[in-house]
Amino acid sequence: MMAADFPILKNDRILKAAKGEKPDKLPVWVMRQAGRYLPEFRDFRQKHDFFEVCQTPEYACEVTLMPINRYELDAAIIFSDILVIPQVLGMEVEMKPKEGPVLPNPLTLEMVKDLKTDGAVDRLDYVGKAITLTRQRLKGKVPLIGFSGAPWTLMGYMIEGGGSKTYSKAKKWLYAYPEQAHNLLNLLTDVIIDYLVMQIKSGAQLVQVFDSNAEYLNKHLYLTFCIPYLRKINVAVKKMLKEQHINEVPMILFAKGGWYCLEEQADLGYDVLGIDWTVEPTFVKNILKNKNITIQGNLDPCALYAPQEELEELVQNMIKQFGSERYIVNLGHGIYPDAPTESLETLTKSVHGFSI
Numbered sequence: 619m620m621a622a623d624f625p626i627l628k629n630d631r632i633l634k635a636a637k638g639e640k641p642d643k644l645p646v647w648v649m650r651q652a653g654r655y656l657p658e659f660r661d662f663r664q665k666h667d668f669f670e671v672c673q674t675p676e677y678a679c680e681v682t683l684m685p686i687n688r689y690e691l692d693a694a695i696i697f698s699d700i701l702v703i704p705q706v707l708g709m710e711v712e713m714k715p716k717e718g719p720v721l722p723n724p725l726t727l728e729m730v731k732d733l734k735t736d737g738a739v740d741r742l743d744y745v746g747k748a749i750t751l752t753r754q755r756l757k758g759k760v761p762l763i764g765f766s767g768a769p770w771t772l773m774g775y776m777i778e779g780g781g782s783k784t785y786s787k788a789k790k791w792l793y794a795y796p797e798q799a800h801n802l803l804n805l806l807t808d809v810i811i812d813y814l815v816m817q818i819k820s821g822a823q824l825v826q827v828f829d830s831n832a833e834y835l836n837k838h839l840y841l842t843f844c845i846p847y848l849r850k851i852n853v854a855v856k857k858m859l860k861e862q863h864i865n866e867v868p869m870i871l872f873a874k875g876g877w878y879c880l881e882e883q884a885d886l887g888y889d890v891l892g893i894d895w896t897v898e899p900t901f902v903k904n905i906l907k908n909k910n911i912t913i914q915g916n917l918d919p920c921a922l923y924a925p926q927e928e929l930e931e932l933v934q935n936m937i938k939q940f941g942s943e944r945y946i947v948n949l950g951h952g953i954y955p956d957a958p959t960e961s962l963e964t965l966t967k968s969v970h971g972f973s974i
């Protein structure tokens with residue numbers, strides 16, 4: 619399937635904002651917008667296992683479109699998970715209803731050599747197929763976002779065997795076994811590069827790199843163990859696309875809790891930086907004022923619990939503080955499963971009601 623075969627795009631707000639052009643209205647989408655806060659998603663999950671949905675393009679497409687059918691969102695994000703990479707590297711990953719992801723055999727130093735990197739991205743071709751199918755089904759309504767976990771965030775889940783309060787087992791590698799840590803991060807980086815290129819070739823119109831575990835590090839650790847790999851991902855993806863005569867797509871970096879090295883993130887070549895809800899807009903604006911970069915964020919996911927008029931006021935205030943230039947509205951992290959469904963309608967209406 620060639621890009622030219624896809625339906626013509628009718629809503630390019632997010633692409634314009636990402637490239638520094640002026641859209642007609644501010645774009646808005648929500649991390650985890652295809653998720654458990656939607657009753658139709660919960661019904662679907664009663665019938666299908668989490669990874670069955672990820673691995674079946676028809677199902678992944680259906681779930682991706684759920685929030686798009688309900689709300690005036692300006693982008694779709696393909697339904698999948700960052701943990702499909704550890705999975706195709708040979709690690710077992712289970713999605714438990716209460717605990718979230720569990721990797722029953724966490725990665726040890728000895729296990730790294732057995733990770734199945736050969737053909738890893740070929741084993742992810744179901745994501746490419748889901749993207750291509752979704753591009754067709756979207757009929758050009760909004761752009762489709764692809765994504766991957768960042769090397770450090772994937773390393774964290776692989777070593778801890780799931781989520782963690784401290785990520786101390788994974789951080790131990792950074793202090794006690796830095797060489798092995800770099801070796802693992804390099805291996806993951808190479809897979810991520812091929813994976814993102816595959817998603818773009820399949821039809822992804824933007825890609826986001828989720829570094830959700832940035833918050834457990836500090837500037838020194840982030841500069842040593844994350845920044846070089848995030849740079850390599852950006853440079854290598856763009857280079858590979860160029861070599862294959864495929865148009866570049868905007869790249870978004872979301873380092874949750876990574877406020878301590880925002881300036882360094884801005885110099886990596888990404889088009890958009892995601893900002894979590896703990897960061898003041900003035901802090902972000904100050905650091906990024908002379909950088910050619912778009913800001914994405916950062917409404918507290920819990921603001922969706924506020925009465926609707928108050929939510930509207932919070933959204934309007936946030937936009938005023940970030941300013942409408944080079945700005946994409948989003949939450950400062952993923953939406954929670956108990957978020958009121960009407961709040962997303964209030965959010966999208968409030969954003970589109972702001973005249974720019």
Ligand code: CP3
Binds near residue numbers: 696697699
């Ligand atoms: O954004 C979207 O709507 C697209 C789909 C998407 C999912 N996970 C589906 C999902 C995306 C982009 C992700 C990314 C992801 N997965 C991240 C990075 C973003 C972040 O939140 O920081 C991380 C860290 C993961 C790993 C993961 N997957 C966790 C920690 C959990 C459990 C916590 C939770 O929010 O439920 C998951 C499960 C998961 N991934 C669900 C969904 C819809 C819910 C599980 C279910 O359906 O039972």
